[in-house]
Amino acid sequence: MGFVDDNPFVHQKKKYNIINKIMITALISICIVIFLVVTILRICIRRRQAQGRAMLYTTRNSRISDFTSVVSRVDPPKNGLDPTIINSLPLFLYKRNDHHDNIIECSICLSIIEDGGLVRVLPNCKHNFHVECIDKWFNYHSTCPLCRTEAEPRLLPEPREGVVSRT
Known part of the structure; x- marks a missing residue:
């Protein structure tokens, strides 16, 4: 009989082992690359969202401060009863x-x-x-907590005497 090296099936088995190792390595490498790309994309999206929120916040605050300065010049806010x-x-x-x-x-x-x-x-x-x-x-509100009616007493008009009704 012959040596083990002369057997054609042994060479094919070695060949398949090498191809399997290359395929597994390639597959693992592709998975690692996909994982890294997804992670980098997530980081970029989060940064962009944070920048957008910060921009919106500063824009909103500048608008609010502009509005507040206009309102404060007109009428101070009411913070409760005297x-x-x-x-x-x-x-x-x-x-x-x-x-x-x-x-x-x-x-x-x-x-x-x-x-x-x-x-x-x-x-x-x-x-x-x-x-x-x-x-x-x-101390903080000027209305009734139940019905929101102004709490400061209203002046009621005095009833007039001798009101003549037209019929």
Whole structure:
């Protein structure tokens, strides 16, 4: 018989091993290249988005600052009620009526107004709140927290006497 090297099948097997190794190496290399390209693209897209957001932010802020400077020249923003107006709003001690079981809740702190609790009544809408709660609210707002009616008392026109109706 002959040597192992003389066998034609052995040469083909070696040939296929080399081709398989080359194919696997090429496939791994292509995967690495694709991974790197995708990673670089993601980084570029994120940078571009961040630059766009930064540009939008600076543009928006410059517009807002331009708008704010115009508004501040016209009329200062209203940030709540004057403390003298807050102190002029009526106070009373809450007393639950025995005939009605209506439970009144302070919509700011969401707790029930207890019997004998100090309550502030808003003159325009007649809503009731704990004094501490509504006073803190009025440091930053000028309207009722429930209905958004202005809290500053309105001057009501006095009724005229002797109004003649035409019929």
